[in-house]
Amino acid sequence: MTRLRFGLCTDQNLTWERTLERWRLFERLGFDSAWDCDHYVQPSRPDAPYFEGWTLLAALAARTERIRVGVLVSCNTFRHPALLAKEAVTVDHVSGGRLELGLGAGWYEPEHAMYGIGFPPPRELVDRFREAVEVVDSLLRNELTTYQGRYYQLADAAFRPGPVQRPRPPLTLGAHGPRMLRIVARYADAWNSFGTPEQIRSRGAILDDACAEIGRDPREIVRSLYYWVARAGGDPWSSADAFLDVVGRYREVGIEEFVLDHPRDDQLDVLERVAADVIPSLRDG
Numbered sequence: 001m002t003r004l005r006f007g008l009c010t011d012q013n014l015t016w017e018r019t020l021e022r023w024r025l026f027e028r029l030g031f032d033s034a035w036d037c038d039h040y041v042q043p044s045r046p047d048a049p050y051f052e053g054w055t056l057l058a059a060l061a062a063r064t065e066r067i068r069v070g071v072l073v074s075c076n077t078f079r080h081p082a083l084l085a086k087e088a089v090t091v092d093h094v095s096g097g098r099l100e101l102g103l104g105a106g107w108y109e110p111e112h113a114m115y116g117i118g119f120p121p122p123r124e125l126v127d128r129f130r131e132a133v134e135v136v137d138s139l140l141r142n143e144l145t146t147y148q149g150r151y152y153q154l155a156d157a158a159f160r161p162g163p164v165q166r167p168r169p170p171l172t173l174g175a176h177g178p179r180m181l182r183i184v185a186r187y188a189d190a191w192n193s194f195g196t197p198e199q200i201r202s203r204g205a206i207l208d209d210a211c212a213e214i215g216r217d218p219r220e221i222v223r224s225l226y227y228w229v230a231r232a233g234g235d236p237w238s239s240a241d242a243f244l245d246v247v248g249r250y251r252e253v254g255i256e257e258f259v260l261d262h263p264r265d266d267q268l269d270v271l272e273r274v275a276a277d278v279i280p281s282l283r284d285g
Contacts, residue, residue, distance in 0.1 A: 005257040007033030012051035027067040029275035035072040040111045061095035073102030073174040081132035085139040097164035104174035105129035126179045140168035185210035190222035201253040224257035237263035
């Protein structure tokens with residue numbers, strides 16, 4: 001049976017000092033991973049302060065020791081995939097091999113308009129994502145990459161040093177729709193999504209079918225949930241029982257990794273109780 005994994009996600013709306021304090025707390029409590037986000041502005045509060053995700057991740061990687069770190073998930077429209085691969089390999093070295101590499105197609109159109117970044121229609125968005133995944137995968141595995149796609153072209157692109165983790169850091173792909181899930185089936189080590197249990201169940205079935213089409217065992221792909229508290233049906237940090245309820249509902253539809261929005265300051269006692277008692281009992285069970 002796959003070991004349950006638990007991570008926490010922080011927005012970049014906290015000060016550097018508070019963010020570092022939180023991540024060190026998550027590490028002391030024994031959580032498996034900590035993640036930040038990839039936006040120019042916070043979607044729920046676009047006029048609020050907000051740091052950049054990958055530079056912040058590099059700083060946090062240097063100030064933590066055990067916890068795995070990642071961006072949930074990198075927006076493909078923000079940067080060339082070769083730059084993302086370079087950022088990823090750098091953080092993998094800074095962290096001593098603790099990077100989880102998250103990548104998605106991009107979704108929050110208002111920040112693209114705000115900053116003059118092109119936001120293609122859905123079909124092109126997915127096509128670009130597929131090419132970007134192929135470029136990142138090849139760069140991280142090989143010292144030289146040549147790639148001729150419609151949107152990205154590389155000619156004997158040298159990539160040194162390689163990552164600490166071999167053959168490359170684990171790739172977490174964010175996906176909801178059928179075309180995106182077919183890309184997950186071919187390339188991902190973990191699939192991340194958010195939504196209701198029923199939505200996750202339906203998407204999981206599509207992923208299973210996509211794996212069958214290419215002869216891949218779907219059990220090779222970790223099923224990961226981003227639990228977005230603001231859009232979810234309940235707050236897992238309101239009590240230990242509420243945490244158990246959320247985990248139970250999503251375990252029933254195949255989720256193996258839970259990445260949850262971090263709790264408010266007044267909920268830290270629940271966080272500590274969950275880490276000390278609830279998570280060990282779930283893993284033992």
